[in-house]
Amino acid sequence: MGRQLLIDNINQTGIHTLEGYRTYGGYQALEKALRMKPEDIVAEVQKSGLRGRGGAGFPTGMKWSFIAKPPGVPRHLVCNADESEPGTFKDRYLMQRKPHLLIEGMIISSFALGANLSYIYIRGEMMAQFHILQNAIDEAYAAGLLGKNILNSGFDLDLHVHCGAGAYICGEETALIESLEGKRGNPRIKPPFPAVSGVWDRPTVVNNVETIAAVVPVINISGEEYAKIGIGKSTGTKLISACGHINKPGVYEIELGVPVEEFIYSENYCGGIKDGRKLKAVVAGGSSVPILPAELILKTAKGEPRLMSYESLGDGGFATGTMLGSGGFIVMDESTSVVKNLFNFTRFYHHESCGQCSPCREGTGWMEKILRKILDGRGTIADIDLLWDIQGKIEGKTICPLGEAAAWPVAAAIRHFRPEFEEYVKNPQNIKDVKHYYRLNNLQEA
Amino acid sequence: MPEFSTEAQELVQRIIKRYPEGKQKSAILPVLHIAQAEFQGWLSVPVMDYVASLLKILPIEVYEVASFYSMFNLKPVGKCVIEVCRTGPCWLMGAEDVVHHIEKKLGVKEGETTKDGMFTLKTVECLAACGSAPMMQVGETYHENLSLEKVDSILNEYKTNTKEHISHWDKKHIKK
Numbered sequence: 001m002g003r004q005l006l007i008d009n010i011n012q013t014g015i016h017t018l019e020g021y022r023t024y025g026g027y028q029a030l031e032k033a034l035r036m037k038p039e040d041i042v043a044e045v046q047k048s049g050l051r052g053r054g055g056a057g058f059p060t061g062m063k064w065s066f067i068a069k070p071p072g073v074p075r076h077l078v079c080n081a082d083e084s085e086p087g088t089f090k091d092r093y094l095m096q097r098k099p100h101l102l103i104e105g106m107i108i109s110s111f112a113l114g115a116n117l118s119y120i121y122i123r124g125e126m127m128a129q130f131h132i133l134q135n136a137i138d139e140a141y142a143a144g145l146l147g148k149n150i151l152n153s154g155f156d157l158d159l160h161v162h163c164g165a166g167a168y169i170c171g172e173e174t175a176l177i178e179s180l181e182g183k184r185g186n187p188r189i190k191p192p193f194p195a196v197s198g199v200w201d202r203p204t205v206v207n208n209v210e211t212i213a214a215v216v217p218v219i220n221i222s223g224e225e226y227a228k229i230g231i232g233k234s235t236g237t238k239l240i241s242a243c244g245h246i247n248k249p250g251v252y253e254i255e256l257g258v259p260v261e262e263f264i265y266s267e268n269y270c271g272g273i274k275d276g277r278k279l280k281a282v283v284a285g286g287s288s289v290p291i292l293p294a295e296l297i298l299k300t301a302k303g304e305p306r307l308m309s310y311e312s313l314g315d316g317g318f319a320t321g322t323m324l325g326s327g328g329f330i331v332m333d334e335s336t337s338v339v340k341n342l343f344n345f346t347r348f349y350h351h352e353s354c355g356q357c358s359p360c361r362e363g364t365g366w367m368e369k370i371l372r373k374i375l376d377g378r379g380t381i382a383d384i385d386l387l388w389d390i391q392g393k394i395e396g397k398t399i400c401p402l403g404e405a406a407a408w409p410v411a412a413a414i415r416h417f418r419p420e421f422e423e424y425v426k427n428p429q430n431i432k433d434v435k436h437y438y439r440l441n442n443l444q445e446a
Numbered sequence: 447m448p449e450f451s452t453e454a455q456e457l458v459q460r461i462i463k464r465y466p467e468g469k470q471k472s473a474i475l476p477v478l479h480i481a482q483a484e485f486q487g488w489l490s491v492p493v494m495d496y497v498a499s500l501l502k503i504l505p506i507e508v509y510e511v512a513s514f515y516s517m518f519n520l521k522p523v524g525k526c527v528i529e530v531c532r533t534g535p536c537w538l539m540g541a542e543d544v545v546h547h548i549e550k551k552l553g554v555k556e557g558e559t560t561k562d563g564m565f566t567l568k569t570v571e572c573l574a575a576c577g578s579a580p581m582m583q584v585g586e587t588y589h590e591n592l593s594l595e596k597v598d599s600i601l602n603e604y605k606t607n608t609k610e611h612i613s614h615w616d617k618k619h620i621k622k
């Protein structure tokens with residue numbers, strides 16, 4: 001197993017407390033950072049090559065360098081702890097066990113950005129972690145790690161945890177900002193980007209929990225050392241939350257570049273497919289990224305071993321590749337129906353569309369209906385083509401990327417598993433358990 | 447007009463202070479969670495109007511938010527709202543069976559409340575516990591790695607021990 005920079009000591013009792021966290025070296029990076037100049041911290045993060053862990057993989061140091069600094073206008077750092085992308089459960093794990101790692105990262109990052117008021121936006125369902133964070137924040141205030149003149153550095157920071165109330169879209173950064181302002185989670189048109197005009201129209205940086213947490217080891221070991229871990233432009237470690245038909249589901253910290261095959265089959269990670277079944281497909285980076293069949297997730301189209309990195313998972317584009325995304329790694333064995341799984345995901349996106357843009361609001365609904373028709377045994381070959389057509393008319397035509405997130409899974413499932421869709425159309429008598437399935441999805445039985 | 451308990455009113459004032467002056471509308475989501483904790487797990491129009499008065503905003507600003515977010519109940523619910531995750535990874539691991547089993551056991555369909563007012567069954571989207579699927583949430587508690595037997599014993603336990611409504615923002619976090 002590789003180095004662990006985020007989940008090291010995560011199972012030690014008491015590590016969720018300030019004292020426990022300090023026993024294992026906690027807040028040393030903060031002491032170091034407060035002796036640095038803010039711009040040097042930004043430079044260190046740039047050197048580290050750290051990329052946003054929320055899904056898009058945008059270089060963090062570069063994002064920070066974009067923040068506008070109009071005189072007299074407060075700036076804000078907002079941590080995105082909305083973690084709602086199906087298959088992703090790393091942030092919750094980290095906040096549950098090591099809340100102070102996130103808080104330390106928030107203080108350092110706020111200092112680097114010149115923010116004196118920062119927020120952690122956690123999804124409402126994670127109310128237990130909301131209170132864990134609140135307790136940790138209270139501890140940090142009492143110890144002089146938050147508030148005025150932190151550790152005699154002259155730097156002031158107020159940090160608060162804010163809760164959502166159930167809406168996947170609020171993970172999208174501009175919807176999150178709207179939600180933090182007390183409104184419906186409707187994404188904003190960009191530009192202006194949050195770095196110029198974010199929460200309360202002030203310059204704002206939104207970063208994922210894991211991104212902010214990773215700033216701590218970057219400062220501890222230096223950007224240069226951090227960049228030596230991993231492979232190519234995929235530097236450092238990444239939390240992968242693995243689930244589905246595997247023997248050892250859970251959160252793993254990998255050095256980027258581990259072969260996918262090793263990740264799935266090694267006892268250090270997923271421990272192979274459950275019940276000795278065969279691997280059928282993987283959704284490698286959360287429900288939004290293209291599904292790949294076993295042969296393409298293990299090896300690229302060129303026949304090279306596929307690695308757990310931004311570049312290798314993306315190799316071949318969407319024709320034969322996928323994305324690292326949020327690191328939500330969903331494994332499906334040979335018994336899985338790709339069509340039903342797609343129906344479930346599409347129903348999810350339809351449910352979660354905020355409704356602002358018609359291609360997404362209407363398109364996700366149509367795709368759900370057509371998939372339902374196919375699952376009903378009433379589908380036609382033309383329906384499969386229609387699905388393909390609709391997804392193509394959502395992609396790129398919406399304010400926020402929820403449109404793409406809904407379209408890509410449909411495109412990839414048809415691209416790689418079209419015969420399975422055709423089987424539902426041609427031999428509906430073979431469809432099992434459909435009634436049962438409706439109940440779960442809150443549908444009237446046909 | 448309904449009113450929060452003194453503890454809840456103090457908590458709301460502390461929460462409002464977390465946002466810049468004049469931006470108290472930002473407190474709406476936490477305050478609505480607290481409202482559900484204070485008023486039997488759901489938001490009636492008078493309760494929403496009360497929240498609007500606390501935040502010095504228009505009632506419509508509360509209604510439009512309350513109706514957007516899935517955790518807010520705009521109709522009365524049972525003391526114990528069971529929220530079963532229905533999204534992809536939980537589905538792969540047998541969420542259908544869990545929902546079906548609870549429906550049979552409680553004699554209600556998804557979205558309904560038992561006649562005795564004890565349970566409401568809801569299905570919800572991915573709760574970020576996919577590694578311990580299938581799972582369900584009651585209040586702030588996640589029940590993970592569910593088997594049908596485990597579901598039975600959890601339901602029995604709630605049935606015996608639940609005296610008042612269980613909310614996401616647990617009452618114990620209001621009292622301190």
Ligand SMILES: Cc1cc2nc3c(=O)[nH]c(=O)nc-3n(C[C@H](O)[C@H](O)[C@H](O)COP(=O)(O)O)c2cc1C
Nearest residue numbers: 052053054080082083084171172173207208211401
């Ligand atoms: C529909 C949608 C949902 C998203 N959900 C999340 C989320 O739950 N957590 C997250 O960190 N980023 C999420 N994102 C990405 C954010 O918009 C944003 O890119 C990210 O928080 C930036 O942080 P990073 O650069 O540290 O990754 C989502 C994006 C979209 C389009």
